Amino acid sequence: MNVNTWLEPIVFFLFAGVVLFSAIGIVLTRNIVRAALFLLGTLGGVAGLYFLLMANLLAAIQLIVYAGGTLVLIVFGVMLTSKSPWVRFAPSRSEAAAATTIGLVLFAALAKIVTGIDWTVAAHPADQPATVRQVGNLLLQQYLVPFEVASVLLLVVMIGAAYLARPEN
Amino acid sequence: MSQATIPWIEPVPEKRVAMRRKALLVLFGGGLTALIVGCVMLGVFRALPDQVGTIVFILAGVLPILGGLGLIPLGLLNGSVVLTTLGFAQIGIGALVGGLLKATPIDPLVVGVLLLVIGPIAAGLAMLTAAGVIVAFKQVVQLLLMRWTALILFCGGIVSIILLVWAHAFVFRYVAQLANDTTLNTSATTTFGGDLTIAELSTRFSGNWRPVAFVLWPLQFGLIRDLIAMGGVIGFISIIPLYTIWWERKVAGRIQSRLGPMRVGGWHGWAQSFADGMKLICKEDFVPPEGDGTLFRLAPYLAFVPAICAFIALPFATTYVFRDLDVALLFILAMLGIEVLGVIIAGWASNNKWSVYGAMREACQMVSYEIPMGMALLVPVMTAGALRLTDIAKLQQDGFGSWLAWNNPFCLIAFFCYYTASLASCKRAPFDLPESESELVAGFHTEYSGFRWSLFFFAEYAAMFAVSGLAVILFLGAWYGPLPLSWAPAGNDIASAVVRGLLFDGPILFILKCGLLLYVQIWIRWTLPRIRIDQVLYACIQVLLPLTMLVVLGSTFWLLFDNSAHPAFESFAKVVRGLLSLVGVVISIAIAGFIIFGFVNRRRLVGTLAIEHFPGS
Amino acid sequence: MTIEGIANLLKEKFPDAGIEARLESRHPHVIVKPEHWLTVAEFLRNDPQLKFDWLRCITGVDYIEDKQLAAIYDFHSTQRPAQSDGLWSARGELSVKVLAPRDNPMVPSVCHLWGAADWHERETYDLVGINFQNHPDSVDDLNGRHPRRILCPDDWQGHPLQKDYEFPLEYHGIPAVTEFGQTRPLHG
């Protein structure tokens, strides 16, 4: 039982706590700029979990693309479209209650399913992080077609977004 | 000589004397008692080695609980919150230590020595030195202001840092080697999973060296070693901004034919940054009323923490790296990417028209310059074939010619593209739009003052160092000297280690090269005017991006052909590599000559008339 | 073109306008009545022979003895270089004095002819009080339509450089202190 057997649970619960706290923060907060910041907390927490799950490359990609790119995009969107920073979009009482009950019911159902099935877990989970070379080879051999399609899709999205957002003067 | 003033000295003289006397009383009293307790315990442990367990249990477990029980009513009586919390804390510690001793097979000697001998002695010494400084306050200041203090502090600091780093590496290696040395490894394992108990460790040391075992024992845990290493890294990172700010002001002064800071702290104002730091800490903590308070306070940390995290994956030498990640390069780029958020939130939360302008411009610039920076970094990664920075550095071992910058022409162009893009992504030199005083008063950090403002500065200078560190590792032969490593003396005695460390391969070379690139950034900042925002974006989208794409394309073709399958192209590539390294040599000699020429006739260049005044004026 | 030539040219061009010329003074000038000033100005600007294109300065002077406010215009007429050393030469200098009665000083504005006139007219109105009609940057308030003030605050009363100007001892609650409480400088 070497040192990181007792260290891993602590770190896992730490990151899970960060993720859940920021997710609940997003739900509760009214100010949209704060919601965007809580999203940063979730993305960071999930990236930490990827490191724990031996997926280093994915964690780095998540940080660059998601936290560095998409989140900046969302914050830009927030700033350009909200006239005053204190935009209050308070949902009415009844809607909130209904939504939370549905959420809890859904969570209970999922939890039951997850704990019910005994996943045939591999003998010993992988303890070496997937190296960049492995991911690279796989990406360009088995997954070559989706790789090319994804690049085409990105091109289309870029042109579409530019066209949609241009001012009409 | 300059008067050393400490800003927060209590103005009223009588109060100051009283405060000083009270502080002296507390420090001397506490120091002496702690020292006595430590020595008595040491004597007791040596006198009755067998009852050690009970003594430790009583002293470390029961005594604090009794003390706590005594303190709580006292605190409640005269309503002092500190005393009550102290009381509860003591009870807590007592219960914890008692429980630990009882439940787990912890070696009582370990707890006893750590808690009751080493702890008090260390605390006593600390308090006594503090008291000494207060008593001899005047002499300390005089000492600081002597002519040679700066030099001694400077050289002493560097030598001690090198020794410290080397010693900690040696000790860590020794303990790690001990940990998996089977002869010592008996079945008894301590609670925290460490497989070496003090007893086994102490067999290694004879007689009176046994306390060393106690010190080494905690080092066997990876977590403790990481914490110490992280302390070292953060220490180094906090030195960089202080030093670079001072250096920038001196270089700017020299460029503008003036002297720069000369007065604070004696020789060439070396303590100017410390003084600024103290001043900033004492500044009023202003938060704009309508702005979003929490976001306003959070923004500097959003900018500062990523800049520090980038240093986790940045190696200073093959062994001196905190975490040698497989995706080190991507991780550093990610951290520099997140800094943008801190800036945007700062601009948004200070609720002022100008800072929103600055934040928007800043965000566009940093986000758009990340793409060419990433593309330019692709080229050396492709030639080296790995993302792990230490592997890339290994490729550049054999001398000046092997540096990646001269590997192929595309690498050279990529180096310059990367350097310009990195200038923009750290908001430096011609791209420092946000702080362009002429239009926006101070960009996104207009409303910030005091410590928060200096956090932004720390982030900027740390990012500057990280970015130039990347440039050095990927293009300029990381921590290897211009001479190939094969010529280095191989022995591991002190002399050859020092020679190898200085000339061939070691963190000092890396820091020197980073210093050179930092100098270039500073040099550019103080000579070039600022670019307009539309020119900045034009330069990025229509010039730098297509250029970097072409360079990546070119280098892929170059790599495709530059292998044994095409001997003709390979020989041509060798020739090109030779030529490029020749270009590199010429450039460096030119720079060296330029510097020497500038230094030799530094008076003539400026013109003698500038020095002596015209009589009567 | 010498100053007499210009004066005679103006006299025959505008016989009924009663243009007088003061040639003997060190600052030879032509005196024009406010009613004809607009037509004379256009003539001075556009006539191929004169072409005074550079309005150097408009000075306002308060002749209190003969109850008149004068606006003195100084012109240059620049001549393109004759290809020799590229130096522009001055074809002629002229100054015109427009005298307006003190009680209702109305002078037509020439901003549409010379851009420079804009700020000069505003300053002359502000300090001396000559009201330039239909000035592009004019404003309506209790003393009628007049060019906006340029140096003094917009709600300032009176025109400082007039000889009978009383220095206000209080402005928006700010007390003014003058020597021996005098509100007008003792002359000479």
Added chain:
Amino acid sequence: MADTVLESRPDLNLDVVRDEIGDVRTEEMLVNMGPQHPSTHGVLRIVLRTDGEMVLEAVPHIGYLHRCAEKIGENVAPYQYIPYTDRMDYLAGMNNNLAFSLAIEALTGLEVPKRAQVIRVIFAEMNRIASHLVSMGAYGLDMGAFTPFLYAFRERERILDLFEASCGARLTYSYITIGGVTDDVPERFIDVCREYLDYFEPKIAEYNNLLSFNHIFVKRTANVGIISAEKAINWGLSGPSLRGSGVKWDLRKVHPDCGYDEYDFDIPVGQGLKGQLGDCWDRYFVRIQEMQQSVRIVRQALDKLAGTPGEYKHKSGKSVKLPKDEIYYEIEGARGQLGFFIQGDGSQIPYRVKARGPSYCNLSITNEVVKDCLLADVPAIIGSIDVVMGEVDR
């Protein structure tokens, strides 16, 4: 603001709301630049109506430095008024004094001794160099280049030393008075001045490499704030701002006084080297070339000074009587044509004194030039016109 409108009146259909809020997409902003703004030279306030980065309209507000110089002129004898002329264009005090003294001498017909005229030319041209140095340094500062500012002030320091040695002051000299100069030049003045000129001449080439031909500086100033020759004359521009638009007009050549015709120097004019004729870069570069010409003039004047002994001041300068006449006299100041209108009424005190500051007219063109340019270009344009507020507000 938009949402509260919607909240409060849910029944409204959206088209009505849209017009009420106006063009939502790009809300125009009234941006206030100055009066305490780092890039407006002195106390100038400009209200800019901007749409995003584009400037739609600029309204300069002046009068913050108004010190009633003209009202005082009507109560003070001419030789007492000299110190007030210093404070008008505080960067070129000597030229102001020269303009006022020449106007009074033209009005009263006073004869100025030859030596005084040569000394006046030397000090006027040296002050022009100092003023152009400050404008070059400040313009570099506007563009973000910090270093030329300090080089300029290092060179200017030497000129101020020379002025201090001869008249005791560094900024407000009151050295040139009616009838000549207040005091003769100190004995070693001529060779120290020559030594300075030999030291200063190569420095101008250094500034060109550092700032004028710097690619970024050219990119920021070429083709920005273009003023055509006709427009410049129409708006009454003068000095380097006019010559930058290609009009080769300088009062020292057109209407030479106090001996300017005896020196040979030429008039630098904007040629549109880096961009269109009449852009900010041309106006800036004309000033740099003018410094070289001024050095030539001072060198010739120094040689002439060595050879002209005699009085440095007309005896009855103080008690001169103003005839019952008026005069409008202009000379070529550092920033343009600086003119004085003086109306005498027979007594010693003038009836009316009016100063025509060149910056006053040069500044009036800002609204014309700044229309639909970028926010970052506004300081570039104002810097190239080189405005001193003391002269604008008087």
Added chain:
Amino acid sequence: MTSIGLQHYLLLAAALFCLGILTMTLKRNAIGILIGVELILNAANLNLVAFTRYRTGAIDGQIVAVFIILLAAAEAAIAIAIFMNFYNSLATIDVDRADQLQG
């Protein structure tokens, strides 16, 4: 200390998923909905990576996760572009306001 099994990750992902749905339903601000979508995608990614580690040796799950991140970026770009148009024409991005069908 119990060692971390697959269940822990799946439970966390489920919780994240439900919170994502909650944000989408509760937020009236269009960008709030977009943030909800991001949460759901993160939950899915987490499941994928957890399975790669605990069950199979192959790392296909991580490749799919990369693709999901890529698509999320593209989707966010398009969404923001649409909101810009939405904002420019209707002066607000309150989703309930967009109740007419024409132009």
